[in-house]
Amino acid sequence: MNGESGFFPLVQISLQNTLFDVLPILAVLAFFQVIVLRKKVPHFRQIFTGLVLVVLGLAIFIVGLEQCIFPIGSHMADQLTTLSFLAKGNNHTIAALQSGTPISPSLYAWTYLFAFLIGFSTTLAEPALIAVAIKAREISTGAISEWGLRITVALGVAIGVTLGTYRIVTGNSLYLYLAIGYGFLLLQTWFAPKSIIPLAYDSGGVTTSTVTVPVLAALGIGLATNVPGRSPILDGFGLIAFASLFPMIAVMAYAMISEWRAKRKENNPVSNIQ
Amino acid sequence: MDLLKPLLHKLLSAFLDILPIIAVIIFFQLAVIQKPFPDIEQTVSGLILVVLGLFLFILGLENALFPMGERLAIQFAQRGNVLWLVLFGFALGFSTTIAEPALTVIANKAGQIAADSGAIQNKTESISSFVYGLRLTVAFSVGLAIAIGVIRIVKGWHLIWFILAGYGLIVLATFFAPKEIIGIAYDSGGITTSTITVPLVTALGIGLATTIRGRNPILDGFGLIALASLTPILFVMLFGMVVYGVEG
Numbered sequence: 001m002n003g004e005s006g007f008f009p010l011v012q013i014s015l016q017n018t019l020f021d022v023l024p025i026l027a028v029l030a031f032f033q034v035i036v037l038r039k040k041v042p043h044f045r046q047i048f049t050g051l052v053l054v055v056l057g058l059a060i061f062i063v064g065l066e067q068c069i070f071p072i073g074s075h076m077a078d079q080l081t082t083l084s085f086l087a088k089g090n091n092h093t094i095a096a097l098q099s100g101t102p103i104s105p106s107l108y109a110w111t112y113l114f115a116f117l118i119g120f121s122t123t124l125a126e127p128a129l130i131a132v133a134i135k136a137r138e139i140s141t142g143a144i145s146e147w148g149l150r151i152t153v154a155l156g157v158a159i160g161v162t163l164g165t166y167r168i169v170t171g172n173s174l175y176l177y178l179a180i181g182y183g184f185l186l187l188q189t190w191f192a193p194k195s196i197i198p199l200a201y202d203s204g205g206v207t208t209s210t211v212t213v214p215v216l217a218a219l220g221i222g223l224a225t226n227v228p229g230r231s232p233i234l235d236g237f238g239l240i241a242f243a244s245l246f247p248m249i250a251v252m253a254y255a256m257i258s259e260w261r262a263k264r265k266e267n268n269p270v271s272n273i274q
Numbered sequence: 275m276d277l278l279k280p281l282l283h284k285l286l287s288a289f290l291d292i293l294p295i296i297a298v299i300i301f302f303q304l305a306v307i308q309k310p311f312p313d314i315e316q317t318v319s320g321l322i323l324v325v326l327g328l329f330l331f332i333l334g335l336e337n338a339l340f341p342m343g344e345r346l347a348i349q350f351a352q353r354g355n356v357l358w359l360v361l362f363g364f365a366l367g368f369s370t371t372i373a374e375p376a377l378t379v380i381a382n383k384a385g386q387i388a389a390d391s392g393a394i395q396n397k398t399e400s401i402s403s404f405v406y407g408l409r410l411t412v413a414f415s416v417g418l419a420i421a422i423g424v425i426r427i428v429k430g431w432h433l434i435w436f437i438l439a440g441y442g443l444i445v446l447a448t449f450f451a452p453k454e455i456i457g458i459a460y461d462s463g464g465i466t467t468s469t470i471t472v473p474l475v476t477a478l479g480i481g482l483a484t485t486i487r488g489r490n491p492i493l494d495g496f497g498l499i500a501l502a503s504l505t506p507i508l509f510v511m512l513f514g515m516v517v518y519g520v521e522g
Contacts, residue, residue: 007323017375022470024369029342032362037349043341050338053330058469061327068320072299072311079307110306117301121294125324127331128472130291131339132499135476139484139491175448178460182441189434198433198496202476205467205503213376213465241460244503 007063014059014066022055058210061127065211073118074218080111081226105169112162115219119161119243122211123154129206136199144199149251153203156250157243161216164242168223168230174238181245188252196255204248208240216240281333288329296321335473343477344484351485356428363424366478367502368417370471372409377465381408384458391454393518408513412462415509419501420475426497427482430489433497440504447511455514463507467499475499 033041041047079085086107087093123129133146167177189197208216216239224235303311311317350359371377385405389396394404426436448456467475475498483495 007319011323021373021375021468024373025366025470025474028362028365028369029346032346032358032365036358036362037346037353039349042345047338047342050334050336050341053334054338054470055334057327057330057332057334059327060323061331064320064323064325064327066320068317068324069295069299072303072317075312076299076302076307080302085307114298114302114306117298118295121298124294125291125328127328127335128467128469130332131335131473132476134336135340135473135480136496139480139495174457179445179448182445186438186441189437194432194434195490195493197437198493198500201433201437201500202496202498205463205499206472208465209467209472210469238457238460240465241457241463244463 007067010063010067011060014063015056018055018059018062022051026051058127062210065214069122069211070214070218073215074222076114077111077219077222078226080114081108081223083226105166108165108169111165111169111223115165116158116162118215118219119212120154120158122215123157123207123247124150125211126207126209127211128209129153129203132199132202132206148254149199149203152250152254153207153247156203156247157207157212159250160242160244160246161219161239163246164239165219165223167238167242168220168235169227171230171235174235174241178238178241178245181242181249185245185249185252188249188256191256192252193255193259196252200248200251200255203251204244207247208244212243213240216243284332285325285329288325288332291328292321292325331469339470339473340477343474344481347478347481348485351482356425359424359428360421363420363478364417366417366471366475367420368413370468370474371416372413374465374468376468377409377412377462378405380458380462380465381405381412384408384455387454387458388517393452393454404517407517408510411509411513412506415505416467416502419505420498423479423498423501424482426501427479427489427494428486430494432493433500436497436501437504440501440508444504444508444511447508447515450515450520451511452514452518452520454518455511459507459510459514462510463503467502472499475502 033039083094129150130146133149136144136149137146163177167174192200220235220239224230303309346362350362382405385394385401385408388394388404389401394400422436426433451459476496479498480491480495483489483491483493489495
């Protein structure tokens with residue numbers, strides 16, 4: 001555990017940053033509690049301890065991410081997209097790629113798999129999504145399971161990010177993808193069970209946060225830098241937009257499938273027995 | 275001992291949350307890239323910090339952020355003053371966003387792009403006033419979203435109309451917005467809702483929907499985050515139209 005002592009100054013800096021982010025929120029809360037509501041905070045000590053834990057936990061979490069997951073993530077994204085890795089050391093292929101031969105999108109198969117799995121796994125670790133999933137389970141009295149929601153959302157992010165990396169490789173128009181995606185989303189909203197809509201749209205905003213955004217940004221920029229003919233400024237954007245669009249589609253799709261299966265069971269009691 | 279058991283359980287579940295990332299990283303490093311880890315000691319201690327941090331955060335979440343959001347909702351609902359509640363929603367949205375580090379990063383990037391494309395002068399003052407304007411715009415739009423969302427919960431209006439109207443306006447604005455700002459606008463929708471804001475705002479919404487008679491927590495309690503990720507897209511594009519001029 002020698003490394004821990006080296007992390008201490010980093011945790012201190014991160015703690016200062018987190019405190020600085022939390023201060024305006026605390027100021028607003030304190031102002032309304034004292035000036036407007038003029039009520040004592042019940043269980044003040046419990047809440048105060050909890051707040052200390054939130055700030056400390058977030059600060060430590062971020063140092064860990066910055067020391068371990070972000071560097072590895074961007075290093076991998078970079079390695080998987082370099083021409084020498086793609087050509088598997090074959091000098092002839094490298095020369096062909098560099099001379100501007102159109103690249104077959106299938107060459108990037110490992111990148112797509114990496115995008116899918118890293119999108120999926122980082123979303124499962126997203127603290128804000130965990131919070132929403134806990135609340136969803138509580139108020140649905142268990143009908144929406146915590147892991148069920150998180151896995152659905154994570155699958156949505158995974159599909160979105162994979163499609164996003166494919167778009168960067170092929171250089172297709174971002175706006176075309178977004179227009180089709182949002183068009184489909186609105187159509188789906190019209191037909192989905194009404195009670196899932198607020199939660200589905202909340203999931204879109206929640207997924208792209210502390211863990212996912214830096215990893216996706218690194219992936220997008222690494223890809224746009226290494227694929228010949230792409231610019232990091234023009235093509236590096238957009239992965240985050242995809243990662244917030246597809247979870248909404250996924251959550252509504254899940255609810256629609258559940259509703260459809262429940263209806264089929266009702267209409268066809270025989271299949272229920274089998 | 276009885277106190278320790280739930281804590282150990284929470285520590286284990288924090289480890290399970292991180293496990294998929296560890297598995298993906300190990301698989302790609304060993305099976306695909308086929309090189310040893312560059313700095314194994316730093317990696318392992320970093321992972322320990324990630325698990326520990328998540329554990330502490332979740333612990334604090336259930337002891338502070340959730341009860342705070344819920345109690346505020348109950349106290350506001352008992353007071354019965356919608357105006358103060360709306361002002362509170364706006365202040366909460368604005369204050370959490372203006373200090374958001376991810377927003378600062380994106381705004382700085384946008385400022386650089388604007389200067390490079392010649393839309394604003396490539397001087398430090400004009401760039402920093404662009405960046406500041408962009409941050410204010412996004413913070414205002416999030417404040418507005420929470421304020422509107424709180425009114426929606428109080429009135430019991432269905433979220434779908436706000437979503438349809440909001441995205442309709444976004445599609446419309448995308449046609450007229452300058453190209454340089456569109457990517458930034460869509461990305462800024464996702465990043466404005468931070469890890470501390472989400473639990474607080476979610477608990478506030480659900481607390482309101484539970485306290486106000488006739489509201490359904492599932493149908494009316496969620497949706498604040500949805501609005502808060504929608505309005506920044508629209509307002510950043512409007513900001514772009516003001517700075518760059520309307521695209522023909």
